[in-house]
Amino acid sequence: MSAVTATLIILAIIALGEVFSIISRAKIPTLLVVVVVFFTLLQTGVLPKDILAASTFTVVGAVLQPAILVHMGTLIPLKVMKQQYKAVIITLIGITISCGLMLVAVPIFFDYETAVAGAGPLTGGIIAYLVTAEGLQAQGLTALIAIPAIILSLQQLIGMPISSWMLRRHGLKLLKDMDENKAFVAATIEEETDDETAPEKRKSLFPEKLMESHFFVLFLIFIGSALAVWLGELTSISYSLFGLAIGIIGSAIGFFPDKALERSNGFSIAMVGLIFVVMESLVDVTVADILAVLPAVSAILIIGTFGLLLGGFLGSKLFKWDYNKGVPVVLTAMYGFPGDYLITQEVSRSVGRNKEEEAMILNQLLPPMLMGGFASVSIGSVVIASILVQTL
Structure with missing residues (x-):
């Protein structure tokens, strides 16, 4: 099979997942469709096991993985992080408690490696998955790779409905507040929104003309990527941690533009490459392997979700937030962007009685939800996964 044909077939599976995700408004995750369809076609012999190797696209994913980590560090300006510090702290409390519970409770029934x-x-x-899968492969624990793959595919189906239900309850409370003191609430929301969404002029170490060049920005990203990989090899600490740190620091000092890979027009192809890498990790997984880990997956999903709920509740109490707002912020760890945006948008439309109320509710819910997803999916989980795989 030619590389072009192999790539076309895999892209068709990914596109099918996107179609289901768009039609269902992200209720059916793209990765769930991709994993189920790809695994089924492999197991039934419709696709050969060497189709990913034939496509050569997994090399793209492997090369661009450090670049995506650097890119993640450039997503949110430090100013916005400071403004939404409560959402960040509540999210970190939630994922810390969740991981702690899993590391303590799961080994009671299975083992420590399963918990990790x-x-x-x-x-x-997806990045936390790849870091975990690489760590498991390095330790020869390939039989456990089905665990993070299944969790990555199913967690959205748990997190999104709970978040939607709780955000709707919080939206109804906001609506009641608006009815009781609408002028005050509107003024407050407008003031907060103006402060948080006002465009910030990002300083740059390079002339603006250069930063408009896709090739030059991509070159800068790979400088950061190569540095992260080199530091990882030098210190034996996962390069993922260095990639995030380099992205955050580089963006703050003006070495990288904000949303660096998007500015270089490389983000879409990078994400496709990562999905190829995820699919590659499933090539040697069998139906027997999946059946063997289903009890462990169930335990992890139940214990981990309970930990997120508990952490979100405690964090909300700490900052005197309505837990119907704080818990969904933590649950963004289970789906991230664009799920956090779509859920918030749908809740605002369903609760608001007119366009003005929809906008006011959206402006209250969207910033902390986006920040929660960034703090967990883009940073927190990558740090956790990178540290935990070192303990195997």
Whole structure:
């Protein structure tokens, strides 16, 4: 099979997942469709096991993985992080308690390695999965790779409905507040929104013309990527941690533009490459392997979700937030963007009685939800997964 044909077939599976996700408004995750369809076609012999190797696209994913980590560090300006510090802290409390519970409770029924296999992916997304899968492969624990793969595919189906239900309850409370003191609430929301969404002029170490060049920005990203990999090899600490730190620091000092990979027009192809890498990790997984880990996956999903709920509740109490707002912020760890945006948008439309109320509710809910997803999926889970795989 030619590389082009192999790539076309895999892209068709990914596109099918996107179609289901768009039609269902992200209720059916793209990755769930991709994993189920790809695994089924492999097991039934419709696709050969070497199709991913034939496509050569997994090399793209492997090369661009450090670049995506650097990119993640450039997503949210430090100013916004400071403004939404409560959402960040509540999220970190939630994922810390969740991971702690999994590491303590799961080994009672299974073993420590099983707990590690699920902890990172449950509190994050595709990067946490890849870090975990790489760690498991390095330690020869390939039989456990099915655990993070299944969790990555199913966690959205748990987190999104709970978040939607709780945010709707909080939205109805906001609506009641608006009815009781509408002028005050409107003024407050407008003031907060103006402060948080006002465009900030990002300083740059390079002339603006250079920063408009896709090739130059991509070159800068790979400088950061190469540095992260080198530091990882030098210190034996996962390069993922260095990639995030380099992205955050580089963005703050003006070495990288904000949303660096998007500015270089490389984000979409990078994410496709990562999905190829995820699919590659499933090639040697069998139906027997999946059946063998289903009890462990169930335990991880139940214990981990309970930990997120508990952490979100305690964090909300700490900052005197309505827990119907704080808990969904933590649950963004299970789905991230664009799920956090779509849920908030749908809740605002369903609760608001007119366009003005929809906008006011959206402006209250969206910033902390986006920040929660960033703090967990983009940073927190990657740090957790990177640390935990070192303990295997």
